[in-house]
Structures are given as C-alpha cells and as structure tokens.
Amino acid sequence: MEIHDLLKKINRVEAPPHFEQRVMAELSSRKTKKARTMRMGLVFAGASSAAIIMLCVVGLFLLPQREPADMMSLEKELSPSVKRDVQMRDTEVIPIIEAVDYAGEMRPKQDQPPTIYILEHVSDSTDTKTKY
C-alpha cells in the first residue's frame, strides 16, 4: 500500500464540544484587555501632553521676566564701587593721553642725497633772467 493511502487512513480528530464558545469567550476577554491597554495608553499620552503644555505655560507666562525698568532697579542694588563706575561712565568724559615717539618715524639724513633748494624770485614785473 502506498504511503499516501496509508496517511489517508489516519484517524481525523475533531474540535472539542463548545469550541466556538471558548473561542468567543477568549475573544471578549482579549478585547477587554486590548481596550484597557489602549485606554491606558491614551491616558498616558494625554497626561504627558498636558504636562508638556503646563511646562510651556509656566515658562512663558508665569515666570517673572526682566523689564527695562527692572534693570534700572537692579543697578541701584549694585555694590558701591560698581555703582561709582556706572556713574562715572554716565557723567564724566575721561581724556585719553597717548604718548607718541615721532623720532622713530623720522628717517636719518645721511642715507639721502643732500637736497638743493632753488629759490626763484617770481615776479610779473621784472624781466631779469634766471641764471643756473
């Protein structure tokens, strides 16, 4: 006898009675579990986003911010030395005296040929010729 004929002779088994009811009961239990998990996820996501929004609101609107007027009052609260510096900065003009050594800027005479200056009398009235 061929193997496939023998295999066909193997007794078939059937599902136990009330198998459908068991499956449906399992289905409803899993559905409940899934819904609970989903609800928990939604709650967690909602709580997280609410917390983030709260942090943003607190950071943007509720924390004290420094206005220009507040900065003035802040300066008043400074130590006396700093206060004096601030006052000096505002009132006095400090002259800047800078010492400059021009000697270093001058070239020595020996390095250059002597300069000949020709003085020429310029006059419109005379006709004296210029001799070189």
Add this chain to the structure above:
Amino acid sequence: MQRFSQKKGSKELRMVEQELMHLVQKGDEEAFEKIVTMYKHRIVNFLTQMTGDYQKAVELSQETFMRVYFKANRYKPMAPLSSWIYTIASNLAKTELKKAKKLSTVSLDDAHRGLGNRVAASDDLPDSFLIKDLKQALNALHPRYRIPIILKDIEGFSQEEIAQILKRPVGTIKARISRGRDYLKQSLEKNERNVDVSNNTEECPHGNT
C-alpha cells in the same frame, strides 16, 4: 464540512468566505463565529497531526482563530481564506515545535530505532499497527517535510495551495512531499525488517539457526 471547499462550488464558498471576512474586518463577531465553525475541525486535526498532542492542538487552534480576528485587516482576498488560516496555523505549529525542541533532537535514525522497539505478534501487521508506526514516523519527520505531507495527504490540499500556504515554490513543495513520503516508506520498511529480526531472535535466542 471538512472537504466542503473541494466538493461544493469552490467559487461560491470563496465568495461567502470573503463576505464573512469583510464583516470580520469590520468587527462582526457573528461572522467570525461562522468562520470558526467552518474551520475548527480541520484546524484542530491539522495541528494535532503537527504537534502530536491534542490538548496543545486545541490551544493552538484557539490562538489561530484569535489571530484571524485581530489580524483580519491583513487578509487579502486574492488568496482563499483556508490558505490564510492554514498559514497562521502552520506558523504557530512551527513556533511550538521549536519551543518544544522537537526540530533538532529527533533524527530519522532515532525514529527508526524507536520503531524497531515494538515487537509484533505476526509477520502480517494489522492496519492499526501500521498506522501507529506511520504516525510515529510522521512525528519524527522534520517539519519541513511533515507540513507539506499533512497538508497534501491528510488535509487534501493541492500542491499549488500548499505552495501558497507555505510561501514556497511549487517545485520545492513537490520535492518535499516526494522526499517525505520516501522517508516514511523507508521507516516503515526498516521497522518491518526489525520486527522480522526480533521474531527470529525470539525463536533462536542464541542465534543457532
């Protein structure tokens, strides 16, 4: 009901199944219950042959149907519903077999040795003994060969349908079925030889024939 899809108009059945699946995709529990009723015996039988354990097979069948319901949106109506359900069932069975470490521990030789331990009363084995041996040999067979053989010779699927279920080429399925049957044949023949030898040894315990 078991061979319903092959005997009655398969097109009509397929349409009914697809309508039911469409309803299941919308969350209809009544349609789902109908699908369970249609397939419960086939799936329990298939998984029993796969695992060799009825209780385990019932548990796995329940899990199979749970997946059918919760993953209904993944079903594509191009393939018959039976292929899809059997794919889920065979995947679960494979996972279960891996868990039980049956995949690597039992070789074909071990199966032969196990079969050889049985002492038959006569040379002509009754069918029940033969079937029992065949079941043992089938359980010892690697799932690579066991699944296509069960689907073909016990569940009555065509090679094309098996290829669809196991997502393998038809040629591979043909080869596996043929090789699997050869293994089973060899096991049974070897077993018969062992029975003959043991009978002879019983007659002449000291080997003086």
